[in-house]
Amino acid sequence: MWLLLVLGLVSILIALLLGSSAYRDWTGTNRGEAGERTRITAQVVEDVDYIPNSDGRGASVPVPARVHWVGADGVPHDAVSEVRGPRRAGDPVALWVDRNAQPVPAELSDDDVLFLVILCALLGLVVDGILLVGLWHGVTRWTLARNCAGWEREWASIEPRWSGRASST
Numbered sequence: 001m002w003l004l005l006v007l008g009l010v011s012i013l014i015a016l017l018l019g020s021s022a023y024r025d026w027t028g029t030n031r032g033e034a035g036e037r038t039r040i041t042a043q044v045v046e047d048v049d050y051i052p053n054s055d056g057r058g059a060s061v062p063v064p065a066r067v068h069w070v071g072a073d074g075v076p077h078d079a080v081s082e083v084r085g086p087r088r089a090g091d092p093v094a095l096w097v098d099r100n101a102q103p104v105p106a107e108l109s110d111d112d113v114l115f116l117v118i119l120c121a122l123l124g125l126v127v128d129g130i131l132l133v134g135l136w137h138g139v140t141r142w143t144l145a146r147n148c149a150g151w152e153r154e155w156a157s158i159e160p161r162w163s164g165r166a167s168s169t
Helices: 002-034 110-163
Strands: 038-044 063-070 076-083 092-097
Touching: 002 110, 063 092, 076 092
Parallel strands: none
Antiparallel strands: 038 063, 038 092, 063 076
């Protein structure tokens, strides 16, 4: 039992250390990519209708739409990007592009990264918990089987004398 308790505490410690490390790595990567991403303003080339999300309220569902912008070097660019409606042709939209002027997903906020790390750590703790509970049940079943086998052996030697069926020699 003590071993399982120690394993549980160690798994919590490992989850915390891995979560902390993942947060540092993820925010560092996110900030590192920030230099490779640039936020620009593009114009929608075609009308984009409002498409409600699954609960019918709140923000529109993003849909692929053609957008146009002129790069810092004066070169015009066209691409397809996710746009939330309603938008009319010519309306400005925020767009993230890489060094090759290709649309890329927006960088994650620190809150988004924190949420993902907490979610991963909780998932790890749930998996650890399931493994520990399974191990606990395995140990208790094994212990019960050994105790029952020992009881059977002792009873087999004592029962004949106790019941009076033992041969009196």
